Every structure is written in C-alpha cells, then in structure tokens.
Amino acid sequence: MTSDTNLTRRRYLQGAGAAGAALTMAGCLGGGGGGGSEEVELLHGWSGGDGQAAFDALLAGFEEEYPDVDVNANAIGGSGNTTLDARINTRLGNNNPPSSWAEWPGQNLTQFTSEDLLGDIEEDVWSQNNMKEAYLEGPQEAAQVGGSYVCVPTNIHRLNNVFYNVSVLEDAGIDAGSLETPADLVEAAATVEEETDAIGFAHAMSNPWTTLQLWACVFLGEHGTEAYDAFINGEGDVDKVQSSLETVAELSEYFNSDAGTVGFQEANQYVIDGEAAFFDNGDWAAQMYISQEDFEYGTDWDHIAFPGTEDYYSLNMDSWVFPADGPNPEDTKKWLTYCGTKDAQVRFNTNKGSIPPRSDVSTEEFGPFQTDQIGDFQDSEAQPPSIAHGLATTPEVLNNLKQATQSNFSTPSQSAAEETAQAYIDAF
Incomplete structure (x- = not known):
C-alpha cells in the first residue's frame, strides 16, 4: 500500500532507524529493549495518574485470565504520546516491534498501514467474545483501515x-x-x-x-x-x-x-x-x-x-494494535482478545474516566459522572472524531x-x- 501523506516503507525505516541509533547511543532504549519470543512486550504512554491506574487494572485482569503468559509492560511517558511515538518509530525502524502498543485508532493508523506494518486480526480477535455485535459502530470503524481490523479500542473519551x-x-x-x-x-x-x-x-x-x-x-x-x-x-x-x-x-x-x-x-x-x-x-x-x-x-x-x-x-479513543511482524503473535492475540472483553473495559474505563466502546457493558460499576456520559453518548446526534x-x-x-x-x-x-x-x- 502507498500513500502520498506517508514515507515509503524504506524511507520510513531508514529515517526511524537513524533516530533509533541516536537513541540507543544515548541509552534511551535501556539496552535495546525488545521482547523475546516467550513474552508479550507492551508499550504505552500512561506513566502516571488515571492512565497508569487504568492500565494497571487492565493488566491485572489479563494476568488473572492468562496466568501462563509472561508480560513485559513499559510506560513511555511524555506529553501527547510524543515520547512513545518516538520510541515506536525507532523500534519499527530497527525491525524490532514490541508485541503491541497503545495507539490512537482511526486515521492515525495510516502511518503504519500504508507500509503494511500492522496485521489483520478479524478472525483471531474480532470474531471472539461477540465483539463485532457488541462494539459500537464508531469504535469498530476506527479499528479498521481499508477494511482490515488492525487494533482493539478500549475506551471512548469525550472531548467537548x-x-x-x-x-x-x-x-x-x-x-x-x-x-x-x-x-x-x-x-x-x-x-x-x-x-x-x-x-x-x-x-x-x-x-x-x-x-x-x-x-x-x-x-x-x-x-x-x-x-x-x-x-x-x-x-x-x-x-x-x-x-x-x-x-x-x-x-x-x-x-x-x-x-x-x-x-x-x-x-x-x-x-x-x-x-x-x-x-x-x-x-x-x-x-x-x-x-x-x-x-x-x-x-x-x-x-x-x-x-x-x-x-x-x-470523541477520541485509545487502542492496542497488532504489528504484522511482532514477537509472540499468539500470546499477543490473547492480550488483544482480552482487551475487547467486558471485564477488561470495566477495569480500564472505571479508572480512566472514559466509557466503554462495547454497548453491552453494565453501568453498575461506573460512578455518576461516567454514567451521565454514557447516557449523553447514547442520546447524541453526532460523534465528531x-x-x-x-x-x-x-x-x-x-x-x-x-x-x-x-x-x-x-x-x-x-x-x-x-x-x-x-x-x-x-x-x-
């Protein structure tokens, strides 16, 4: 796939690879990073506050569901995901993607899909746990690029x-x-x-x-x-x-x-x-x-x-993506499948202040503010991205x-x- 708004794959990898060399010399990668084949390596930008609490709750639920899967999770902090984005570009440039990382869905993903850097998870993930039927239309569309499901949205944030x-x-x-x-x-x-x-x-x-x-x-x-x-x-x-x-x-x-x-x-x-x-x-x-x-x-x-x-x-959303050539793909799919469950979305959203993208999640565990937001979403005439x-x-x-x-x-x-x-x- 090609796009005149993105670098070609070769230029993308060369440019990111050069940045990666500089970051590695500066010690920013902590010895090169990169999950081994026996673990699921997750990168995200929630290094504090509500985001960190939400991710910790999400990870705890996954570890309860899949106790035999080893997870190496790293928070790459920085305003507006700037630091995380730089790290991901570096890792992709070095042909060393993590198993998955937190990323904004929608048009933001074209920087990866235009170079075939994300894989299709429709059959292995989106066909599980009634996801296609339960996910709201907007989040489900945002999870796709060119008709292929490449990520799992975990939440919906209201901006206005x-x-x-x-x-x-x-x-x-x-x-x-x-x-x-x-x-x-x-x-x-x-x-x-x-x-x-x-x-x-x-x-x-x-x-x-x-x-x-x-x-x-x-x-x-x-x-x-x-x-x-x-x-x-x-x-x-x-x-x-x-x-x-x-x-x-x-x-x-x-x-x-x-x-x-x-x-x-x-x-x-x-x-x-x-x-x-x-x-x-x-x-x-x-x-x-x-x-x-x-x-x-x-x-x-x-x-x-x-x-x-x-x-x-x-609205805006957070999601977890599936790299086409990532390590330990089978266990990574377990992570993504869990992120699409009702349990995961209750754990994550009750801590994040957001609302779940699944329509079948009970509001019983949400506080009054989030319950009001869920009602406003359901009553809204439009959901501008x-x-x-x-x-x-x-x-x-x-x-x-x-x-x-x-x-x-x-x-x-x-x-x-x-x-x-x-x-x-x-x-x-």
Missing part, C-alpha cells in the same frame, strides 16, 4: 466538556446551564473575573494540542458538524476557521497567567483549588476531580457540554496543525487569527 467549580460560579452568579454559545462562555469567564478573585478560564499551552482541541470545540460550537466534517476532509471554510480562532483569542484574555508553561493537569488543579471557574478538556480530566477527597460531583464540581455542542459527543488526537486526521496533517498552532498562535490574539486560519487550511 467544560468542567467548572460550582462554588466559583455561584459566587459569580452564573448558571452554567444557561450558556448556549461559545460567546456566552467568553462572557461568563469575564463575569467570573469581575465578580470574584478566580481565574475565568484555566488553560494549558505548554503543548499545542490543548489549544488545537479548544479551537475544535469552539469551531464545532459555532459552526456545527457540517463545517467540522468539511474541515477534516480538507474542504474547510477559512473565514469560519478564523472566526473561531478569534473567539479563542477573546477567551484567552481570561486564561491563567502561566498558561504558556503548564500542562493540562496543572491547569486543571486551579479548578480543584477553587482558583479558576472553567476548564475545557477531555473527560480524563474528571478523574482528577473524582480522586480528590471531599470534592463531590454535582456539589463541588460539575460539567456541561461545550456551549453550542450539546447534541454532540466529540477528534482532530487534536489524530482520530480524524492523518499524522502528517495533525503535525501541520500543531506546528501552525505552535508557530502562529502560541499566544492567541486577534491579529494572529488570520494567518493561523490559513495555516490550518493549508495543513491538508
């Missing part, structure tokens, strides 16, 4: 959330349920800063994906799914793109002063501490609230759909969008909106 501190909004006299448009959210953030000592809108900009994700929510809220679909298909309206960037610039007037240097967890902490009113991020952010003592859902913190997107469930996480865009396009954000909009402003909008259009 606005979380808020209940006390801060009460002090400011704001009813979150009354916010109907992104402009309303900007006005509410201004009111918070006028009426209280709190930050209007907590945000993190140390990595460009957070601002790209915020823009996508604003764009969806202002222009709807038709414009959104046109954009991700490379047919976006530059004027609409620019208007939403201008709204982000307006909202940035109420960001925390250290937004340019902090990550999303630090920004989210402002809401927990009562120092900020609003925060927009994926539902993984909710796990920080849930883990806090004496910080209760509906009483101390709450959330709404991003204003203007009430009928949408903008994530731009900032590669579900809707190829890696090349996503890299271009991030670069445009970093280069032109790292300090959001009205004057930067026009140039950034054109760069977003040109990203395709």
